Every structure is written in C-alpha cells, then in structure tokens.
Amino acid sequence: MIYGRLLAGAREFIIQAAQPAAVEYGKITDLCDLTSETLKTNPVLLNYAAFSTADNYLYAHTANVIILSQGIALDLGLPREDTRLLSFCAMAHDWGMTEVQELSSKKEYLTDAEFTRVALHSEAGSAKLDTMPDIDSGLKERIKKIVCQVHERVDAKGYPFRLSGKDIDLLAQIIGTADVYEAMTHPRTWREALNPPEVIKLFLEQKSGPVFNLKILKALIHTLSIYPPASLVALSGGEIARVLKPRKGSLTRPLVEILLDAGFAPVQTALLDLYEHPVRDAIARPVSLAELKGKNPEFAAGLESSRWWPEGDE
Ligand SMILES: [Fe+2]
Known part of the structure; x- marks a missing residue:
C-alpha cells in the first residue's frame, strides 16, 4: 500500500534525525517519486492525507505534507526535478521539531518562551542536513534554504527571517501552504482538528493581505476543492x-x-x-x-x- 510505504519512510526519516549522516537522499526521492507518479493517475491518494499517527504526529504529518505538496506541484505543472526536490524538502521540513518533541505533545497552548524555542526548528532542521553525505554542495545549500524558509510568509510575518514574498523560494512556499493546511485539519494534543472547508475558508479570507502565494493557494483549492476529502x-x-x-x-x-x-x-x-x-x-x-x-x-x-x-x- 503506497501510503503505508510513504508513512514507513517518513517514520524512519524522522527517527534518523538523531543520525542525519545515515540518510540516503536517493532512497527518499525514489520513495517520493512513487507517490507523485501515483497522484497523476489516482488522486484518491489525497484522501490518505487525512490520516494521523497516534504515537508521534510528525510521522503522518510529514507523509501528508509530502502528498499535499506534490498535489500542488502537479497542478502547477512543476518539472519532475523540482517535484523531487520539493518532496525531499517536505520530508525534511520538520526534522528540527524532533529537538523540541516534548513541546509538540503539550496539552496546553505554548507560552511565548516555548514558541520561541519551537520557532528555532526551521534552522535546527536545516543545520542537520549539513551532515548528509550523498548530496552535492549546491543542491544541499538549496535544500537547506528551502527547509529553513517553510515558515516564512508572503506578508513578511513568518519566521525565522521575516522574508517577504519574492525572497521566499517557491518550493518553500508550497510546503508552507501544505504544512498549515495539514496542521489545521488534524488534531493536536492541545486542540481539535478543523473541518477542511473551514480551513479553506480561512485561507480564502486572508483578511489583512495575502499570507500565502495566491497562485499556490489556487492550486491547492484546484486540487482539493472547496470541500476537500474527509470534509x-x-x-x-x-x-x-x-x-x-x-x-x-x-x-x-x-x-x-x-x-x-x-x-x-x-x-x-x-x-x-x-x-x-x-x-x-x-x-x-x-x-x-x-x-x-x-x-x-x-x-x-x-x-x-x-x-x-x-x-x-x-
Ligand atoms: Fe510541519
């Protein structure tokens, strides 16, 4: 079962955050190719992005963000190589969260000080990629940049560097949009999940100016509709x-x-x-x-x- 394989891969990858040198870039991208190729002919795979994992939310969250990012990439007509890079970065985007795992399973909302610690996960995840052995340095720098920019927002209110729209890598913007959609439609220990149409509505409202790239938002809605699977x-x-x-x-x-x-x-x-x-x-x-x-x-x-x-x- 293809979702099960991706989920197993995500689980292994998250666990490997403790020893990044063991990760094989080619193995991850081969696995992600399976889901991006499947999505072309069988969009039902998108339904699986509604699953959660009980032992550690990061496993299913990571797999789901990969699938949703790939769905957006397909709608945008991204070249195959870009989709592979996108998929790997989606796999790695929360690697840094493994260092603040105790905060992600808290039952209450985070305090400001705790949020500041969590916000460091973008850079922490990016730094872990330094020790991956089998990627050439140019590609590695791009991957690190994308992973670090996933929480940047078009309106320059994201983190860690408050970059604005044109300065954020397009692939980071795709993963960032998929990441927020996934997170809001799944439960966390301190809050319940929102019904997918509520999240789409919030995305469309974007009252004080765009938070997400409108082209990407359009692709997400084109892929999932106003009433996404599991609504x-x-x-x-x-x-x-x-x-x-x-x-x-x-x-x-x-x-x-x-x-x-x-x-x-x-x-x-x-x-x-x-x-x-x-x-x-x-x-x-x-x-x-x-x-x-x-x-x-x-x-x-x-x-x-x-x-x-x-x-x-x-
Ligand atoms: Fe995430």
Missing part, C-alpha cells in the same frame, strides 16, 4: 455526509458518502455523486466536529478514531 457536510436534503473525492472541474460537487440523516441518526451508508445529481442534491453547509459532537457524540467519537492510521499497517 463533513450537510446536504440540501438535510443528510450529513463525508466527502470522498473532489470532482476536477467542479469545486462544490464532490462524491460523498451519506452517514447520518437530518436528525444526525445513523443511516445505511450510501454513495452519492453530487455531480451526477445537480438538481436533487447539493452541499448546503459544512458541519463542524463540535456540532457533530453536540448532536451525536458517539458517532463523532467513532469518526475521530477512524482518522488514526492502524499501527504496524505500513
């Missing part, structure tokens, strides 16, 4: 459904699976292609996890536990 929605008839597959060419008419009736009571699940039934059914609104929990806590708990990737299934 929870209410249909015009009132039923509650989960998005299975966005439809290329229609941002609002994905394939969905109906899970609950209008009163939030479980029904026999059924697939419904909203593209094929444009008159009868449409998405009326997203349904937040909080609303689902309020109406049917048992079902909400089951749905939440289905996001954990089964351990050992790699």
Whole structure:
C-alpha cells in the first residue's frame, strides 16, 4: 500500500534525525517519486492525507505534507526535478521539531518562551542536513534554504527571517501552504482538528493581505476543492455526509458518502455523486466536529478514531 510505504519512510526519516549522516537522499526521492507518479493517475491518494499517527504526529504529518505538496506541484505543472526536490524538502521540513518533541505533545497552548524555542526548528532542521553525505554542495545549500524558509510568509510575518514574498523560494512556499493546511485539519494534543472547508475558508479570507502565494493557494483549492476529502457536510436534503473525492472541474460537487440523516441518526451508508445529481442534491453547509459532537457524540467519537492510521499497517 503506497501510503503505508510513504508513512514507513517518513517514520524512519524522522527517527534518523538523531543520525542525519545515515540518510540516503536517493532512497527518499525514489520513495517520493512513487507517490507523485501515483497522484497523476489516482488522486484518491489525497484522501490518505487525512490520516494521523497516534504515537508521534510528525510521522503522518510529514507523509501528508509530502502528498499535499506534490498535489500542488502537479497542478502547477512543476518539472519532475523540482517535484523531487520539493518532496525531499517536505520530508525534511520538520526534522528540527524532533529537538523540541516534548513541546509538540503539550496539552496546553505554548507560552511565548516555548514558541520561541519551537520557532528555532526551521534552522535546527536545516543545520542537520549539513551532515548528509550523498548530496552535492549546491543542491544541499538549496535544500537547506528551502527547509529553513517553510515558515516564512508572503506578508513578511513568518519566521525565522521575516522574508517577504519574492525572497521566499517557491518550493518553500508550497510546503508552507501544505504544512498549515495539514496542521489545521488534524488534531493536536492541545486542540481539535478543523473541518477542511473551514480551513479553506480561512485561507480564502486572508483578511489583512495575502499570507500565502495566491497562485499556490489556487492550486491547492484546484486540487482539493472547496470541500476537500474527509470534509463533513450537510446536504440540501438535510443528510450529513463525508466527502470522498473532489470532482476536477467542479469545486462544490464532490462524491460523498451519506452517514447520518437530518436528525444526525445513523443511516445505511450510501454513495452519492453530487455531480451526477445537480438538481436533487447539493452541499448546503459544512458541519463542524463540535456540532457533530453536540448532536451525536458517539458517532463523532467513532469518526475521530477512524482518522488514526492502524499501527504496524505500513
Ligand atoms: Fe510541519
């Protein structure tokens, strides 16, 4: 199973942060080629980016950021070599987080002092790449730069150097956008996940000027739609459904699976292609996890536990 292989690769890579000299660049890019090639013909792989890993969120987070970055790259028509470089940098983007692991599993929001420590992970991750043996120095410098710039933002409010749009490597901007989308749509120990359409809405609002490159944002939305895979929605008839597959060419008419009736009571699940039934059914609104929990806590708990990737299934 291709997602399982990527996840196993991400797990191994994160563990290797303790001994970066052991990492083989070619092995990582070969693994990432498998997923980028698969995405070209089978976008269902994007659905797997909804999984989380219970033992260490970094494993699935890393695999998911790779897949989402590759989805953006595909939509932008990035050359193959750039996609390989992008994929490796996505794999390495949180390597520095392994040094502040205790903070990433805290149950409360970080204090300012702790946030300052976490913010150092970009440079720490970049520095770890110095000891990788099998990359030529020119390529290594570009990789280090990209990894270091993932948290820079177009509006110059990112870190560590508060660079502005034109000074941030395009590949770092792609990974940065995928990283935020992934993080917000997955739970952390101190907060719950947001429903994907809520995150897309926040991205589109970007009230005080663009935070992300609009070309990249457009590619993300073109790839995932307004209702990305795993979105929870209410249909015009009132039923509650989960998005299975966005439809290329229609941002609002994905394939969905109906899970609950209008009163939030479980029904026999059924697939419904909203593209094929444009008159009868449409998405009326997203349904937040909080609303689902309020109406049917048992079902909400089951749905939440289905996001954990089964351990050992790699
Ligand atoms: Fe990240």
